[in-house]
Amino acid sequence: MTSLSLETLSLSDDERSQELFTIASIYPDEITLLSPFSASLVLPVIPLSPLTLQFASSPPLQLRYLPPIKAIFDLPESYPASEPPRIEIITQPEWLPENILQELKKECDELWEEGMQTVYAVVDNIQQFTEGGFGGSKMVLPDELREEMVKFDQDAQREVFAKGTYDCGICLEPKKGAQCHALRSCTHVFCKACLVDWYSGAITEGDVSAVRCSDPVCVKAATRQAAQLDAPPTPPPEGVDAPAPPKPTIQPLPPTIPPEELEEIGIPTDLVTRYVLLKKKKALEKDPHTIYCPRKWCQNPSKSSIERVESNMKQNGGGYWLPDFNAVKEEPIKENNNGKEDTASVKLDKLQICSVCAFAFCRICRASWHGTLTICKPHDGTLTEEEIANEKFLKENTTPCPTCNSPTLKSHGCNHMICACTTHFCFLCSAYLDASNPYTHFNTRGTECYQRLWEGEEGDEENIRRIRAAEEQREQEMDNYEVVELAPAAAARPAQPAPVEPAPQQEEEIHEAQLIHPLGEEVVMDEDGIVWIDGQPFEVVWTDDEDSDAEPENQIAFEDAPDEELGPVARRGGRGGAPARGGGRGRGNARGGQGGGRGGGRGGGQAARGGGRGGAQQAAARGRGRGRP
Numbered sequence: 001m002t003s004l005s006l007e008t009l010s011l012s013d014d015e016r017s018q019e020l021f022t023i024a025s026i027y028p029d030e031i032t033l034l035s036p037f038s039a040s041l042v043l044p045v046i047p048l049s050p051l052t053l054q055f056a057s058s059p060p061l062q063l064r065y066l067p068p069i070k071a072i073f074d075l076p077e078s079y080p081a082s083e084p085p086r087i088e089i090i091t092q093p094e095w096l097p098e099n100i101l102q103e104l105k106k107e108c109d110e111l112w113e114e115g116m117q118t119v120y121a122v123v124d125n126i127q128q129f130t131e132g133g134f135g136g137s138k139m140v141l142p143d144e145l146r147e148e149m150v151k152f153d154q155d156a157q158r159e160v161f162a163k164g165t166y167d168c169g170i171c172l173e174p175k176k177g178a179q180c181h182a183l184r185s186c187t188h189v190f191c192k193a194c195l196v197d198w199y200s201g202a203i204t205e206g207d208v209s210a211v212r213c214s215d216p217v218c219v220k221a222a223t224r225q226a227a228q229l230d231a232p233p234t235p236p237p238e239g240v241d242a243p244a245p246p247k248p249t250i251q252p253l254p255p256t257i258p259p260e261e262l263e264e265i266g267i268p269t270d271l272v273t274r275y276v277l278l279k280k281k282k283a284l285e286k287d288p289h290t291i292y293c294p295r296k297w298c299q300n301p302s303k304s305s306i307e308r309v310e311s312n313m314k315q316n317g318g319g320y321w322l323p324d325f326n327a328v329k330e331e332p333i334k335e336n337n338n339g340k341e342d343t344a345s346v347k348l349d350k351l352q353i354c355s356v357c358a359f360a361f362c363r364i365c366r367a368s369w370h371g372t373l374t375i376c377k378p379h380d381g382t383l384t385e386e387e388i389a390n391e392k393f394l395k396e397n398t399t400p401c402p403t404c405n406s407p408t409l410k411s412h413g414c415n416h417m418i419c420a421c422t423t424h425f426c427f428l429c430s431a432y433l434d435a436s437n438p439y440t441h442f443n444t445r446g447t448e449c450y451q452r453l454w455e456g457e458e459g460d461e462e463n464i465r466r467i468r469a470a471e472e473q474r475e476q477e478m479d480n481y482e483v484v485e486l487a488p489a490a491a492a493r494p495a496q497p498a499p500v501e502p503a504p505q506q507e508e509e510i511h512e513a514q515l516i517h518p519l520g521e522e523v524v525m526d527e528d529g530i531v532w533i534d535g536q537p538f539e540v541v542w543t544d545d546e547d548s549d550a551e552p553e554n555q556i557a558f559e560d561a562p563d564e565e566l567g568p569v570a571r572r573g574g575r576g577g578a579p580a581r582g583g584g585r586g587r588g589n590a591r592g593g594q595g596g597g598r599g600g601g602r603g604g605g606q607a608a609r610g611g612g613r614g615g616a617q618q619a620a621a622r623g624r625g626r627g628r629p
Contacts, residue, residue, distance in 0.1 A: 012036060016075040019117050027123070038074045041123060045069055045130045053149065054140045063149060065156035067095055069126060073119055084112035087122060095145055100134050169215050170194035181265050183257070188215040195265050199257070203271045208278045209420060211256045283309045286404075293354035294366040296384070300356040304349060399427045414453050415442070428452060 009021035016037045023039070024031045032040045045066040054060045072088040079085055087108050089101060107129070108122045129135065141149070162177040168191040175191045182189045202210040212218070256279075257265075259272050267275075284290045290305045350372065352363050360369040365376035398407035403423040410417065415427040416438045424433040426441055428449050433441050442453040 006033075009033070009036065015117075016079060019075070019119055020073075023119055023123065026120070034072075038072070040070060040072045042068045042070050043123065043126055043130070047133045048131050049133065051133050051139070054138065055143050055146055056140065058143050058146055061146070061150065063153040065153045066130075066149070067091060067093065067152050069096070069130065071123065071126060073122075075119075080112070080117050081115055084109065085118060085122075089126070093145060093148060095141055095149065097137075097139060097141075100137050100139070103135075103137075104129055168194055170198065183213050184261055185257075186213050186215065186218055188213050188218065190214075192266050196267060199262065199265070199267055200271055203267075203275045203278070206278060208256065208275055208282070211262070211275065280306065280309050283312070289348060291348065291352050291363055293357060293359055294361055295354070295357060295359055298354060298357045298359065300354055302352040303355045304352060306355050399425075399430050401425060402430050402432055410456065412458055414457065415449070415455060416453070428455070 006021065006024055009017045009024065012018065012021075014036070020033065020037070020039050023041070024033070027041060030042050030044075032042075034040060045068055046064070047066075050062040050064045051066065052060055052062050068091075070090050070092065072090070074086040074088075076083045076086065087105065089105050089108070091101075104126065108125055111121045111125060112118045161180075161182060164177045165174055166177060166180050166189040167174050168180065169188055170190050171194050173191070179193075180189050180191050181195060198214070199211050202208065259276050262272050262275065263269070284301050284305060287305070287309070289308075291302045293300050293302065348363060350363050351360065351369055353360050361367060362369055362376055364378055367376065370376065394407045398409045399417070400407055401417075401419040401421065401423055402425050404419060404421045406419060406421075408417055408419065408427065410427050416433060417425050417427045419425065424435045424438050425431060426433055426449055431441065431449075439453065441447070442449055442451065444450060
């Protein structure tokens with residue numbers, strides 16, 4: 001409506017124009033003058049409480065803003081004396097059911113009284129009818145109008161929000177609505193700059209569970225929910241046996257932000273994509289029915305597993321959390337010995353296709369797809385070396401959550417852990433902790449965790465240092481062994497001749513030799529007494545108890561090798577330890593070389609040469625010789 005048209009109405013002496021001038025003064029932005037005696041008025045539909053709309057085959061919706069109602073007034077020449085105004089009520093799109101539209105028009109027609117102006121009364125009646133929710137009438141709309149109704153409601157809310165001023169819940173500064181965002185799940189308001197910084201950091205670090213509302217009300221609600229789940233059971237009366245405490249059930253966590261809302265806030269597209277992928281990944285890892293590609297270089301989930309997760313995402317609609325598959329534990333499908341499937345709660349196709357490499361394989365035997373008529377055997381489940389190493393690492397360095405059984409690796413801090421499923425537990429013993437006072441567990445005398453709250457405070461960094469220290473200690477111990485590399489035979493020290501008596505020809509008991517460490521520790525050797533370091537034989541100093549009545553066990557052992565390579569520098573006699581060159585067992589006596597004494601020995605068809613105490617010894621066969629001076 002132009003100012004000239006309004007001025008024309010104000011100067012007119014016609015009663016009808018004067019009435020339209022009054023309506024235009026009250027609703028300057030909503031009225032459009034069609035002629036001096038006709039006009040259209042666009043009236044917003046804003047019920048006092050959200051209106052529930054039902055659809056033919058989709059879930060109902062609650063909306064606060066609905067498309068406006070357009071009322072067209074045409075005032076005839078005999079109005080208002082003897083003829084009522086002609087009123088037309090329409091909506092665009094045509095969302096108002098015909099029965100409600102006719103009821104509203106009937107009420108407006110009944111407002112006219114002879115000689116009375118009724119345009120304002122009609123406008124007021126339409127507004128009251130819409131504010132009251134159309135009289136509580138049930139409204140069923142076609143499914144094709146659902147998206148359009150939702151979009152109009154969101155746009156209207158955004159327009160109203162942009163005109164206000166709000167305090168950011170993070171930086172606590174007042175900001176205009178155009179610079180803020182109200183979360184859909186709880187309507188708490190934060191400025192977009194704070195949300196972009198916070199959510200971008202959380203997604204970059206992989207903590208997608210933090211992409212939710214941080215208002216104290218929402219945080220306390222989540223904490224209270226976790227405390228109720230972890231609260232200890234009420235003790236039974238005295239004299240009554242206490243039943244086994246029930247395992248806590250996992251409830252859905254507060255909703256995280258949907259990806260389309262993140263884009264509306266201003267999160268970069270690449271981070272939104274990463275956020276969606278991480279949500280899917282976490283859901284696939286928790287789902288016991290997820291099937292992975294059997295190729296070792298791939299191991300990505302199958303297409304059917306991803307489709308099931310994406311279907312759950314779409315069904316959640318209002319929130320963006322995913323169902324926790326551990327809340328209602330479902331047993332995976334098992335196969336019997338005949339390769340036939342047993343009944344299970346989730347039916348999975350036998351043919352599976354990898355989502356990345358497109359490898360088609362059998363779910364039962366993990367081999368390439370062989371058709372439905374082939375009888376296959378279940379995968380034996382043998383672990384690879386990599387899987388065994390992973391299992392060992394998890395067993396030695398992590399603690400499983402007592403509720404969802406997820407392995408937890410502590411990075412730093414105390415031993416009070418809070419799992420992603422909101423379970424409070426002890427990192428040392430995996431026991432449940434009372435969320436309201438978790439430290440009672442560490443202050444109870446007589447328990448294994450008493451006064452151990454801060455044990456291992458530095459977490460996995462301390463574990464890494466401990467492992468490295470153990471490796472360095474083992475290397476140091478090997479370096480400190482008192483060993484001497486064997487010299488060539490030509491450089492061997494000649495043994496001093498000494499008369500020896502024949503060694504007794506009876507079976508001798510095999511003793512374990514013990515290596516003497518410089519620090520006084522004893523390292524047990526095997527019964528053959530063979531020592532190899534970097535592929536070379538070494539001379540070893542053996543224990544010798546001079547005060548004992550027993551024969552000294554001071555002997556030396558080395559691998560079988562050609563004589564020219566053996567030049568033992570024996571400090572005190574020794575025991576041959578080379579493997580036999582010939583078959584069979586034999587007993588023989590041989591005179592020790594280089595003036596050594598005679599020794600008895602056993603060998604596989606070979607002779608053993610043994611020297612006396614202080615003499616040299618060489619062994620060319622598997623056997624044992626003992627010489628006496």
